[in-house]
Amino acid sequence: MIIAISKDDPWWEKTRAFAKDCPWQPGRRLAERMSKNDFLDWEKVFVAVHGEDVVGFCVLEENGNIPAKFSCSALDYAQRLGYKKVYLKSEHHGLYEKYGFKKIADFEPTVGLANQLFEIEISV
Numbered sequence: 001m002i003i004a005i006s007k008d009d010p011w012w013e014k015t016r017a018f019a020k021d022c023p024w025q026p027g028r029r030l031a032e033r034m035s036k037n038d039f040l041d042w043e044k045v046f047v048a049v050h051g052e053d054v055v056g057f058c059v060l061e062e063n064g065n066i067p068a069k070f071s072c073s074a075l076d077y078a079q080r081l082g083y084k085k086v087y088l089k090s091e092h093h094g095l096y097e098k099y100g101f102k103k104i105a106d107f108e109p110t111v112g113l114a115n116q117l118f119e120i121e122i123s124v
Contacts, residue, residue, distance in 0.1 A: 001048070001049050001050075002046055002047070002048050002049075002073045003046070003047055003049065003073075004044050004045070004046050004073065004077060005044075005045050005046070005047055006044075006045075007037050011047050011049065011054065012034065012045075014054050015034065015045065015047045015054050015057055016030075016031050016034040016035060017031075017054075018054040018057065019031040019034065019057055025112070026112070027057070030045070030057065030059060039059075039061070040061075040062070042081050043059060043060060043061045043062070044059070044060045044074075044077055045057065045058075045059050046058050046059070046060070046073050046074055046077075058074060060074045060077055060078060074086075075120065075122055078122060079122045079123070083122060084121060084122060084123075085119050085120065085121050085122065086119065086120050086122060087104075087117060087118065087119045088101070088117075088118050088119075089114040089115075089116065089117050089118070090114050090116055090118065091109075091112075091113035091114050091115055091116070093116070096118045097118075099120075100120050101118035101119065101120045102118060102119055102120070103116055103117070103118050104117050104118065104119050105117040
């Protein structure tokens with residue numbers, strides 16, 4: 001199950017701990033941001049849970065990536081906020097196109113591996 005969480009949610013601390021132990025640098029950055037509740041009003045953390053365990057996460061944020069399995073929840077949320085387009089960067093070739101994203105640019109990554117920019121139009 002994928003759910004959107006906020007600071008007062010019971011899943012917040014479990015997600016922060018999961019992200020902190022993640023070997024992926026953006027996970028550790030998310031844990032730091034969650035500790036400080038360092039999010040804009042519209043930004044949202046999404047968590048994948050299985051039983052009582054956190055098994056994944058993503059953040060709908062200004063400069064973030066949306067894992068494919070989270071895209072429906074994150075895009076629905078963006079649509080409710082009134083966004084008409086969502087952009088994401090990724091190093092994965094042929095993945096996000098399956099979910100309706102269009103590749104609009106290639107670039108040299110400055111942090112991480114993401115080297116492509118994608119967009120999707122969402123109707124309001």
